[in-house]
Amino acid sequence: METERIDRVRKSTINHISMEAGETLKRVEEDFPDNPEKMGYFYDLLRKVYCDRDRPSDRRITIGTTCIQVPEELIYAAGAVPLRLCSGAYSFERMGTGLMPARSCSLVKATLGMLSLVPDFYHDSLKALVIPTTCDQKKKAGEMIREMGIDVYFLDLPSRKDTEEARAYWYYSIKKFVTFLGKITGKSPGRKDLLDAVRLMNRAREEFRRFYSLRRNTPSPIYGKDAILVMNAFFFDEIGNWIDALSQLNNELLERNQKGEYVSQRHAPRILLTGSPPIFPNLKIPLLIEQTGGVIVADDLCSSTRLLYDTVVIDETGPTDILLTAISDRYIKPCTCPFLVENTDRKRRLLQMIRDFGIDGVVYQAFSGCHLFEMESKSVSRFLESEGIPMLYIETDYSPEDTGQLSTRVEAFLESIKQRKRGLNI
Amino acid sequence: MNYFAGIDIGSTAIKIVIIDEAGEMVSHYIAPTGSHFYRNALDGLMALLEKTSIERSEVKYIVSTGYGRKLFKDADESISEITANAIGAKNLERTNGSIRTIINIGGQDSKVILLDDAGCVKNFVMNDKCAAGTGRFLEMAARNLEIDIDEQGDYHFRARVPLTINSTCTVFAESEIISLLANGHSREDIVAGIHYSIARRIAGLAKRIGIEGMVLFDGGPAVNKGLVAALEDELMRDIIVPDIPQITTALGAAIIARGAFLAEGEKVYV
Numbered sequence: 231m232e233t234e235r236i237d238r239v240r241k242s243t244i245n246h247i248s249m250e251a252g253e254t255l256k257r258v259e260e261d262f263p264d265n266p267e268k269m270g271y272f273y274d275l276l277r278k279v280y281c282d283r284d285r286p287s288d289r290r291i292t293i294g295t296t297c298i299q300v301p302e303e304l305i306y307a308a309g310a311v312p313l314r315l316c317s318g319a320y321s322f323e324r325m326g327t328g329l330m331p332a333r334s335c336s337l338v339k340a341t342l343g344m345l346s347l348v349p350d351f352y353h354d355s356l357k358a359l360v361i362p363t364t365c366d367q368k369k370k371a372g373e374m375i376r377e378m379g380i381d382v383y384f385l386d387l388p389s390r391k392d393t394e395e396a397r398a399y400w401y402y403s404i405k406k407f408v409t410f411l412g413k414i415t416g417k418s419p420g421r422k423d424l425l426d427a428v429r430l431m432n433r434a435r436e437e438f439r440r441f442y443s444l445r446r447n448t449p450s451p452i453y454g455k456d457a458i459l460v461m462n463a464f465f466f467d468e469i470g471n472w473i474d475a476l477s478q479l480n481n482e483l484l485e486r487n488q489k490g491e492y493v494s495q496r497h498a499p500r501i502l503l504t505g506s507p508p509i510f511p512n513l514k515i516p517l518l519i520e521q522t523g524g525v526i527v528a529d530d531l532c533s534s535t536r537l538l539y540d541t542v543v544i545d546e547t548g549p550t551d552i553l554l555t556a557i558s559d560r561y562i563k564p565c566t567c568p569f570l571v572e573n574t575d576r577k578r579r580l581l582q583m584i585r586d587f588g589i590d591g592v593v594y595q596a597f598s599g600c601h602l603f604e605m606e607s608k609s610v611s612r613f614l615e616s617e618g619i620p621m622l623y624i625e626t627d628y629s630p631e632d633t634g635q636l637s638t639r640v641e642a643f644l645e646s647i648k649q650r651k652r653g654l655n656i
Numbered sequence: 657m658n659y660f661a662g663i664d665i666g667s668t669a670i671k672i673v674i675i676d677e678a679g680e681m682v683s684h685y686i687a688p689t690g691s692h693f694y695r696n697a698l699d700g701l702m703a704l705l706e707k708t709s710i711e712r713s714e715v716k717y718i719v720s721t722g723y724g725r726k727l728f729k730d731a732d733e734s735i736s737e738i739t740a741n742a743i744g745a746k747n748l749e750r751t752n753g754s755i756r757t758i759i760n761i762g763g764q765d766s767k768v769i770l771l772d773d774a775g776c777v778k779n780f781v782m783n784d785k786c787a788a789g790t791g792r793f794l795e796m797a798a799r800n801l802e803i804d805i806d807e808q809g810d811y812h813f814r815a816r817v818p819l820t821i822n823s824t825c826t827v828f829a830e831s832e833i834i835s836l837l838a839n840g841h842s843r844e845d846i847v848a849g850i851h852y853s854i855a856r857r858i859a860g861l862a863k864r865i866g867i868e869g870m871v872l873f874d875g876g877p878a879v880n881k882g883l884v885a886a887l888e889d890e891l892m893r894d895i896i897v898p899d900i901p902q903i904t905t906a907l908g909a910a911i912i913a914r915g916a917f918l919a920e921g922e923k924v925y926v
Contacts, residue, residue, distance in 0.1 A: 639782055642739055642780060649776045
C-alpha cells in the first residue's frame with residue numbers, strides 16, 4: 231500500500247515537472263522572436279531531460295553537488311563526473327515543503343523534495359552528494375538527505391575569505407576532499423589527472439568568457455533568459471558537448487554583433503540580475519523582466535555567471551601541492567555569496583559589471599526565507615543608490631501566485647528607468 | 657477640440673479622467689469595476705462623453721492603467737499604475753507643493769512611491785500576495801460591524817480608546833472583530849483600532865524605503881478621514897489628501913495620453 235502510494239506520488243510529480251518545464255520552454259521559445267538558432271541544442275536538451283525523461287547515459291561514477299563551491303576539477307580528476315542537483319522545479323518544492331520550516335528557501339526545499347522522491351531524476355548512479363557548509367539551510371538539509379540513505383559529504387568552508395587562517399583551513403578541507411574522492415572512486419588523482427581536469431574546466435571557462443564578452447554588445451545579441459538556460463544546462467550536460475554547443479552559439483552571436491542584429495528594442499533597459507539563483511524551470515523573474523521589455527545582459531548569479539567566470543591559474547610545471555592551492559584559491563577568493571562575512575567583494579563586482587555592461591538598473595531577487603540574500607539587500611541597495619543605479623528588490627519563491635503583482639512592479643521599474651533616461655518629458 | 661482620457665481599471669473601481677489640450681481636467685467618473693470590467697469601462701467612458709458633450713472622435717488618445725490595463729483594447733497604450741500615479745501626483749503639485757512621497761491604498765494592494773526632484777519614480781514598495789491593510793479590509797470590517805463604509809471616518813473620531821486589532825490577515829481579522837463585538841466593545845473603538853492597524857502596516861511598508869519630503873495619500877480609502885488621522889499619527893507627520901483622492905492615477909494616465917499625442921504630432925512636423 232505504502233509503496234504503491236509513493237509510486238503514484240512519484241509518477242504524478244514527474245508528470246507535473248514535465249508540464250511545468252514544457253510550459254516554461256514554450257514561453258521561452260514562442261513568446262520571443264529572434265532566438266539564436268544555436269539555442270536549439272539547449273532547448274532540446276532541457277526538453278529531453280525534463281519533459282521526456284531521457285537522461286544522459288554516462289556510465290561513469292556520478293558525484294552530486296549542491297553548490298558552486300565544490301571544485302569540479304577534483305571530481306573529474308578522480309575519474310568521476312560532477313552533477314549539480316540544485317532544483318528549480320515548483321513541483322519538487324511542494325514535495326519538500328513538509329520537510330522544511332514554513333518560511334524557507336525554495337531552492338533548498340525543491341532539492342530536498344527531489345532527492346526524497348526521485349533521487350535518480352538526472353542520473354541512475356548517484357554515488358555521493360557533496361554539500362559545502364555555506365548557508366544553514368543547505369547544511370541542515372544535508373543531514374536530512376543523509377538520513378534518506380544518500381552518502382553525504384560535508385565540504386567544510388570557512389565563513390570568511392580574507393584571512394590567512396581561512397585560506398589554510400579551506401586548503402586542508404580541499405585536501406581531505408581529494409582523499410574522500412579517492413576512496414569513493416578507487417582512484418587517487420595524481421598530478422597529471424589534476425592538470426587534465428583543470429585544463430578541461432578551463433576550456434569551459436574560456437568559452438564562457440567569450441559568451442560573457444559577446445553579451446556586452448549594445449544592443450544585446452541574446453536575451454538573458456537564454457543565457458541562464460545555457461548555464462543551467464552546464465549543471466548536468468556532458469562537459470565536452472556543452473563546450474561545443476556554446477562555441478557554436480558564440481560564433482552565431484559574434485556574427486549577429488557584426489551584422490548589427492539584436493534582440494528586443496534598441497534602447498531596451500539593460501538589466502543586471504542578482505541575488506537568489508533562477509534555475510530551470512523557474513525562470514519567473516527573468517521572463518517577467520524580458521516580456522515587459524527589459525533585457526538582462528549581465529548577472530552575478532551562482533546559477534549563471536559565477537559558475538564559470540573565474541579561472542584556475544596554474545603553474546603547469548609546479549608540484550601537486552601548488553596545483554591544489556591554485557584550485558582551492560579559485561573556489562574561495564572570488565566567491566561573492568552572502569554566506570561570507572564582510573562580503574564587500576559583491577558590491578565591487580556589481581559595480582564593475584554595471585560599468586562594463588552599461589547597466590540601467592539592477593533587479594535583486596531573494597527567495598523568501600533566504601535570510602542571507604534578504605539581509606544583504608539593504609546594504610546593496612544603499613550602495614547602488616549612492617552610485618546612481620536604481621534597484622528593484624523582489625522577494626519571491628517558485629510559486630506562480632504573485633505573478634500579477636510582480637508584473638506591475640517590474641513594469642513600473644522599467645518605466646521609471648525609461649523616464650529617467652528621457653529626463654521626464656511627459 | 658482635442659481631448660485625452662486616462663482610464664484606471666482597479667480591482668474595486670473604474671476611474672476615468674478627461675483632460676483638454678491645455679492639460680486641465682474637464683470631468684471625471686468613478687464606478688464599481690464589476691465582473692465585466694471591459695464593458696463597464698467602455699460604458700463609463702460613453703457616459704462621461706455624453707455628460708460633457710464630447711464626441712468620441714474628439715478623444716485623441718486613451719491610456720489605460722490599473723489591473724485591467726492590458727485587457728482594455730480601446731486604449732492606445734497602457735502604463736503601470738505606479739508610473740501613472742506618480743505623474744498624476746506631480747500634476748497636483750500646482751496646488752499642493754512638491755510631493756516626494758505617495759502612499760496609495762487601493763482595493764487589493766497598497767504601495768509607497770518615492771519621487772525624485774523631477775517627479776520621476778525613484779523607488780517604490782508594494783504589498784505582494786495578500787489583501788491585508790487595503791480597501792478590501794475596510795469593506796470587510798464595515799460589513800461585520802454593520803455600518804456604512806462612508807461612516808467609518810465619523811466612528812473613528814467618536815472612539816474613546818482605539819482597540820488593538822492583532823490580525824493583519826483579512827480572514828482572521830474578521831473573526832477578531834466579531835469576538836470584540838461579542839465582548840461588548842463599542843463599534844467606535846473597533847473602527848479606530850482597524851484604522852490604526854492598517855496605518856501601522858502602511859507605516860511599516862513606508863519604513864522599508866524611507867519616507868521623504870511632503871507626503872500625499874491617495875486611493876479610495878483616503879476619503880476616510882479617520883484612516884488619514886491614524887496614518888498621520890503612525891507616520892508622525894502631516895499628509896496631504898487630494899480633493900478627489902480616487903482619481904490621481906487616472907489623471908496621470910490622461911496626462912500621459914496628452915503627452916503621447918503631442919509627441920506624435922511633433923514627429924509629423926519634423
